Amino acid sequence: MPPGSDYNAIMSEASDDLEKVILGYRTVVSYRVRKALGSFTPDWEDVVNEIITQVLEKVRSREFRGESSIGTFIYIITSRRIVDYIRNKTKVLRHAPDPGHVPDPDESLDQKERADLVARLVRQLKPKYRDVLKLYYFKELSREEVARRLGIPASKVSERLHYAQKLLRKKLRS
Amino acid sequence: MQTCFSNDKIDDYLLQRLTEEEARALEEHYFNCPDCFRGLSEREELIAVIKSRGPEIFDEPRASAWTEPSRAEKFLNFFTPRRWVFVSLAIIALIVIVFGVMPRQRPAPPHFVLDGEEVLRGETLTLISPVIDVTEPPPVFEWKTLSDAAEYKVSLYAETLIWSVTTKNNSVALPEEIKVQLTPGQKYSWQVKAFSLQGQLIAISSRLHFQIGPAAQ
Numbered sequence: 001m002p003p004g005s006d007y008n009a010i011m012s013e014a015s016d017d018l019e020k021v022i023l024g025y026r027t028v029v030s031y032r033v034r035k036a037l038g039s040f041t042p043d044w045e046d047v048v049n050e051i052i053t054q055v056l057e058k059v060r061s062r063e064f065r066g067e068s069s070i071g072t073f074i075y076i077i078t079s080r081r082i083v084d085y086i087r088n089k090t091k092v093l094r095h096a097p098d099p100g101h102v103p104d105p106d107e108s109l110d111q112k113e114r115a116d117l118v119a120r121l122v123r124q125l126k127p128k129y130r131d132v133l134k135l136y137y138f139k140e141l142s143r144e145e146v147a148r149r150l151g152i153p154a155s156k157v158s159e160r161l162h163y164a165q166k167l168l169r170k171k172l173r174s
Numbered sequence: 175m176q177t178c179f180s181n182d183k184i185d186d187y188l189l190q191r192l193t194e195e196e197a198r199a200l201e202e203h204y205f206n207c208p209d210c211f212r213g214l215s216e217r218e219e220l221i222a223v224i225k226s227r228g229p230e231i232f233d234e235p236r237a238s239a240w241t242e243p244s245r246a247e248k249f250l251n252f253f254t255p256r257r258w259v260f261v262s263l264a265i266i267a268l269i270v271i272v273f274g275v276m277p278r279q280r281p282a283p284p285h286f287v288l289d290g291e292e293v294l295r296g297e298t299l300t301l302i303s304p305v306i307d308v309t310e311p312p313p314v315f316e317w318k319t320l321s322d323a324a325e326y327k328v329s330l331y332a333e334t335l336i337w338s339v340t341t342k343n344n345s346v347a348l349p350e351e352i353k354v355q356l357t358p359g360q361k362y363s364w365q366v367k368a369f370s371l372q373g374q375l376i377a378i379s380s381r382l383h384f385q386i387g388p389a390a391q
Contacts (some may be wrong), residue, residue, distance in 0.1 A: 028211050032201060071206030078205075079198075118223040119231050130232065137221050138228040140189060143182070151248025162181050169216055 018070070022055050025074050032075075036082045043085070051081050121171050129164035132157055178210050179203060181217075188218055299366050299379035309387045311356040315364060316345040320377055323368035331363045331381070358386045 030048050037044050055074050058064055064073050122133060135146040136157070147154040179187075179200055186192050187200050204211040224231065243251065253261065300318040315328050328346050330337040337352045356362065362384055368377040 025205070028205055031211070031215060032205075069206050072202055075202045075205035079201075114219070115223045115227065118220060119227045122220075122224065122231050133220075133224060134228070134232045136185075137189075137224045138232065149243075151243050151251040153252075153254075156254070158182055161185070165181075165217060165220060168220060172216075 018059055019056055021070060022052065022059065022074065025055075025071070026052060029074065029078050032078050033082060037085065047081060047085055051078050054081070117172070118168070121168050125164055125167065129160055129167070132160045133164055136161060178207060181213075184210075184214055184217055188214070188221055299368055299377045301364070301366060301379050301382045304364075304384045305382055307385045307387060311353045311386060312348060312384075313353075314345050314347050315366075317366045317379060319344040320368045322370055322376055324371040325369045325373075327367045327369065329365050329367075331365070332360060336362075356386055358388050361385045 026048065029051050030044075033044050033047050033051070034041075037047065051074075055064075055077055058073075058077070064070070068076075122130065125133070131150060132146060135141045135149060136143070141149070143154050143157050146157045150157070183192070183196075183200065187197055192200065204214055299320060302316040302318060303314065304312040315330075317326070325340055325342055326344065326346075327338060327340045329335055330348075330352070336355065337349075339346055363381045364384075365381045366379045367375055370376050
């Protein structure tokens with residue numbers, strides 16, 4: 001199809017849709033960045049914004065040609081940006097102290113309330129489910145070690161972990 | 175897109191137990207799978223709360239040691255519901271075999287048979303007449319009937335056997351030719367043996383002694 005208003009309109013519309021999809025990836029990009037850099041790194045939000053902006057630019061300039069899924073494309077850009085950040089931070093801040101993190105009070109309160117709720121729900125679980133959560137996540141024992149301590153098969157450990165989380169998820173969503 | 179990861183793999187990722195390559199594969203997957211990403215986020219939240227508030231949640235002092243369950247608890251935990259069902263069925267099958275099937279296969283109780291010289295303990299043959307001294311040779315020998323007996327053998331002795339006869343009745347008349355042989359003042363004895371329908375000896379009476387009194391003068 002020769003370049004023309006129809007073609008440009010179609011590509012513009014498709015591009016708008018794709019941009020909406022990309023903006024929806026903010027949550028998963030934020031998760032990855034916070035996990036890599038730490039939640040208390042003050043720059044993590046800036047890094048996320050940079051990643052989203054870079055992805056949008058590449059899509060607009062037709063660098064993304066659909067050879068991989070959009071999720072994979074965003075993942076690759078995110079991973080590269082994280083590596084760059086860590087390298088730069090190491091170089092620049094080798095002799096400088098890290099600035100302290102000033103948490104957002106509202107965010108902290110929400111998180112605290114949520115954490116209180118999760119803690120309360122875990123305490124209310126039956127002992128057999130609480131025990132596996134304690135040994136596996138709190139004491140970080142292997143599945144086999146948890147099985148040995150509780151005198152149950154390893155498959156039972158996975159079963160109880162999964163069921164405990166299913167129960168918690170149900171209560172949290174309700 | 176790669177198939178979703180198991181819960182165990184997600185746990186390993188969050189607890190940093192995966193290799194770099196495995197972690198990258200999982201990360202790329204959750205960038206493409208909203209369901210897995212949601213599950214991962216929820217799980218991470220749970221782990222974060224447990225790690226930060228563990229002592230408070232599990233009510234244990236930081237330095238206390240974990241106590242192992244007892245052997246009985248381990249034994250009970252070993253038996254999953256499926257295993258309990260299997261064990262119960264095995265026990266029921268064993269009971270049925272021991273109390274139901276095996277008794278039918280028991281051999282018949284042994285059948286003891288007496289030979290001529292043995293004395294049967296248990297049911298005896300009771301002699302009725304003659305049981306005391308008599309004044310003349312007894313005309314009839316009589317004894318109590320045995321329910322299982324088909325035939326009786328009567329034997330009359332002096333010092334040796336002088337007469338023997340077999341009968342189906344519980345009495346027998348002394349023949350004349352034998353009567354005339356019996357001498358007053360002489361001691362005699364008699365005995366009865368009982369036989370079954372198959373000819374097996376089933377009872378013997380004791381040997382009863384009697385004497386014929388002297389002839390009246």
